[in-house]
Amino acid sequence: MSIVVIDYGLGNLTSVYNALKFLGADAKVSPSAEDLKKADKIVLPGVGAFKDAILGLEKRNLKKAIIETLSSGKIYLGICLGLQILFEGSEEGDTEGLGVFKGMVKRFREKSGIKVPHIGWNAVRSQGPGSRHRIMNGIADGSYFYFDHSYYAEPGDKGIVAATTEYGMNFTSLVRRENIFAVQFHPERSQGLGLGLLKNFIEL
Secondary structure, eight states: OEEEEEOSSOSOHHHHHHHHHHTTOEEEEEOOHHHHHHOSEEEEOOOSOHHHHHHHHHHTTOHHHHHHHHHTTOEEEEETHHHHTTSSEETTTTEEOOOSSSEEEEEOOOBTTBOSSEEEEEEOEEOSTTOOOGGGTTOOTTOEEEEEESEEEEESOGGGEEEEEESSSEEEEEEEETTEEEESSOGGGSHHHHHHHHHHHHHO
16 A cells, blocks of 8 residues: 655655655655555645645645545545644645645744743643544553644634643644544654554554
C-alpha cells in the first residue's frame, strides 16, 4: 500500500518519510498532484506559516487535488500545520484554508505561565464516547507527545474532536472524520509512541 508524503515547499518531510520507511511502509516524498492521486494514502506534514503552506499547495496545483482526494475516501494524515490547513482559515495572515472542516485556526494568547509557542511534551487525552480509534491502538490515554506550535484549530463541529491537550486551555490535538485523521503534535518526533501512531496509520 503506497503512501505519498506531500512536498509543498514546507514541512518536516525527511523525518516523517524516514519514520514511515523505518516502519516498512512503501512511502515516497512528492510534489506531484498525479502521484498524490495514485497513492493509497497521503500524509501532509507541516511546520511554518499557514499562508506559505496554502501558497505552496496552490503553486504546485495540490490544493484542489487534496480536496478531491479526500472526497474520494483516500486516507489522509495531517501533522501540525497539516491539521490546521484543513480548516476554513487562520488568524495568521488572514488566509483561506482548504475548508474541509468548519472552524478557524487561532493563536495562543500569552499569559502567566503560558509561553508562545507551545514547545515540548504534553498529554493527549481522548474526548467523548467512541473517540478512541484504531489509529491510537496500543497508546494509553493521556500519553505524552511532542508539540511545537503557536496556533491551534478551533473546530466548528465538535464531533470531529477525538482528543485534546491542555495548555492554558483545552485545545484540539487530534481530529478525525471517516478517512481523515490529523494531529497537532509531531509523531515523527515523539519516539516510540509516535512510531506506534504512524504504524497504526500504515495498517489502517
